[in-house]
Amino acid sequence: MSDSTSFFNQGTAKGAADSIPEIGIGMLGYAFMGRAHINALKKIAYTYWPPPLMPRLVAVAGRSEEAVSEAAHRYGFERSTTDWRDLLDDPSIGIFDNTGPNNQHLEPTIAAARAGKHLICEKPLGRTADEAYEVWSEVEKTGVKAMTAFNYxxxxxxxxxxxxxxxxxxxxxxxxxxxxxxxxxxxxxxxxxxxxxxxxxxxxxxxxxxxxxxxxxxxxxxxxxxxxxxxxxxxxxxxxxxxxxxxxxxxxxxxxxxxxxxxxxxxxxxxxxxxxxxxxxxxxxxxxxxxxxxxxxxxxxxxxxxxxxxxxxxxxxxxxxxxxxxxxxxxHGHMIGWEDSFVHELGHLLEAIATDSPVGPHGxxxxxxxxxxxxxxxxxxxxxxxxxxxxxxxxxxx
Ligand SMILES: NC(=O)c1ccc[n+]([C@@H]2O[C@H](COP(=O)([O-])OP(=O)(O)OC[C@H]3O[C@@H](n4cnc5c(N)ncnc54)[C@H](O)[C@@H]3O)[C@@H](O)[C@H]2O)c1
The missing domain is CATH 3.30.360.10 (Dihydrodipicolinate Reductase; domain 2)
Known part of the structure; x- marks a missing residue:
């Protein structure tokens, strides 16, 4: 490629930023996968440009008040809570991002879908096939966009x-x-x-x-x-x-x-x-x-x-x-890393939400x-x- 500036996706038009709708993120968990997802959400705006939707880190849920408020501060969430159900009542949250351990996938994911939140849930979707089937069938009834986080x-x-x-x-x-x-x-x-x-x-x-x-x-x-x-x-x-x-x-x-x-x-x-x-x-x-x-x-x-x-x-x-x-x-040759698969994964979800396109077959x-x-x-x-x-x-x- 001769023009090196064309390597960089500079956006389509001056002022594009004004027309990008925001979407609020409510996250359950903030440790290994929480950090990987937050890192990706923060990168979306300077990789995808213009991004399909501009993620806004609204709230993070955990168990310990002290640890979760520290996580909110560290990562830039507007607030924190010790009850993930709080995320579902918040109209400014459009995506429920479930990075909790496997026993926290069933109930919060289904409840979030029922509250009309789009979803990404870490893998494995359930501890058993019965559990994963229940998540799939209950989420499907709601019509939200939903992704299982198989980032590879x-x-x-x-x-x-x-x-x-x-x-x-x-x-x-x-x-x-x-x-x-x-x-x-x-x-x-x-x-x-x-x-x-x-x-x-x-x-x-x-x-x-x-x-x-x-x-x-x-x-x-x-x-x-x-x-x-x-x-x-x-x-x-x-x-x-x-x-x-x-x-x-x-x-x-x-x-x-x-x-x-x-x-x-x-x-x-x-x-x-x-x-x-x-x-x-x-x-x-x-x-x-x-x-x-x-x-x-x-x-x-x-x-x-x-x-x-x-x-x-x-x-x-x-x-x-x-x-x-x-x-x-x-x-080319200026390499990316493991963490960037999450940028593509979350970018794909934002695209599916913004354009009402399916998550599959690639997600x-x-x-x-x-x-x-x-x-x-x-x-x-x-x-x-x-x-x-x-x-x-x-x-x-x-
Ligand atoms: N896609 C991948 O490559 C990948 C890699 C690692 C883990 N995972 C998956 O991600 C999920 C989380 O794994 P992790 O490695 O981030 O675990 P972790 O232990 O590092 O983090 C779990 C987070 O959930 C929170 N949490 C635990 N119980 C909770 C509860 N009852 N209510 C609210 N919050 C609670 C913890 O405080 C912590 O912030 C698992 O399902 C795991 O299989 C995926």
Whole structure:
């Protein structure tokens, strides 16, 4: 590109800012994901320009008065509350952003939809498929825009891979292999937390890390049909109590399309930080994505090599203005990070609200959140019974 100013999305017209409607954000939770969402909401105005809607940080809800008011001050919310229900009565709030732990997804999300708030809810949508189904079916009745926060869909490289399927570059899928490895529970002395408590989290590595790769399998390959699996808890007692969720799982899937899938996730892989990687082999080529190298894909297209003795994978740097989401960013090669997937995710939700367009297929809907939870439940059943399980999805009742 010759004109470097065209790398920067400078907006369409002088005075555009005056005509951008605001939308108020009410957030439940303000820790890891709360911070990631706030960071993204603050970036929207200087990445997307003009943004579809201008987010306004109205109120944040937590449990402790002192901690939540400090969070409001730190992040720039106008006020804080210790009761998330307060957010629902506030007419200046248009989006309820649920970044609470998994046991806080069901009731607040449904109540917010009933109060007419648009929604984004962190994954997994429910602790069980029953719970996620209830969220989906109750939210659907209200007609609000609603998204399950599967942010990996919003990595430019992942969206580029999706487009390589859409334009036929990548053919019929034969294999989907995905792993999501972390190390933070390697030390048996590291204490319990809500993530290790089934009554709060629903499951362990499976619902936490596995749900992301299950979502990507559905997004990129299609619906799985059957599954066999192992779930394992290596350390059952930790400081703070008994652990009743899995540390790790692996699963073998068949897909409706005939493709085969292998998934695994763990919290006890020494050296692995946030190692989410998938490899998809198709009839025309193989593509690889590695979250820790998030601005690249590795691609091999059968028969495309210039010389027979120089075949292999090539690395594509995903940072051109014509690559997904890069119109909002920097000159090519000036890279973006994990946190920016949330900018794209929340930007997508704002666009859906502003233009009354659907959240799917690129954003994860509530139905997507439910379907992932149904697959999570099937993996648990398969592991507990030692049998291959059929995966079937419920429809909304009439
Ligand atoms: N998309 C991703 O990549 C990703 C990454 C991490 C976590 N998550 C999901 O985000 C959600 C939150 O995880 P986190 O890592 O931010 O957890 P966290 O423990 O860092 O934060 C949870 C927040 O919820 C608040 N909270 C807890 N119980 C509450 C209650 N009863 N009422 C009001 N507020 C309450 C806490 O004060 C805290 O601010 C989980 O569902 C998790 O699975 C998603």
């Amino acid at each position: 869909r919003f990595f430019p490289a992942v969206r580029l891979i999706k487009s390589l399927f859409e334009d036929g570059t990548l053919g019929e899928v034969r294999h989907f292999r995905a792993r999501y490895h972390q190390e933070w529970l390697v030390d048996p002395k590291s204490p319990t937390s809500w993530r290790l408590d089934k009554s709060i989290a629903g499951s362990g590595a499976l619902g936490d890390l596995g749900s992301h790769i299950i979502d990507l399998a559905r997004y990129l390959v299609g619906e799985p049909q059957t599954v066999s699996a192992n779930l394992h808890t290596f350390t059952k007692e930790r400081p703070g109590g008994h652990v009743d969720v899995d540390d790790a799982f692996d699963a073998m899937l068949t897909f409706d399309s005939g493709a085969l899938g292998v998934l695994e996730a763990t919290r006890v892989a020494p050296g692995r930080k946030n190692h989410m990687r998938f490899e998809i082999s198709t009839t025309t080529g193989t593509v690889i994505f590695d979250q820790e190298r998030m601005n690249e894909i590795e691609l091999h297209l059968a028969g495309s090599e210039p010389a027979a003795n120089a075949q292999g994978f090539r690395t594509v740097l995903v940072s051109e203005a014509y690559h997904p989401y890069w119109e909002h960013w920097w000159p 994860a809907t509530m139905e997507d959140g439910y379907r992932v939870a149904e697959i999570v439940d099937a993996i648990v059943r398969a592991a507990e019974t030692g049998t291959r399980q059929e995966i079937s999805f419920r429809q909304l009742s009439a």
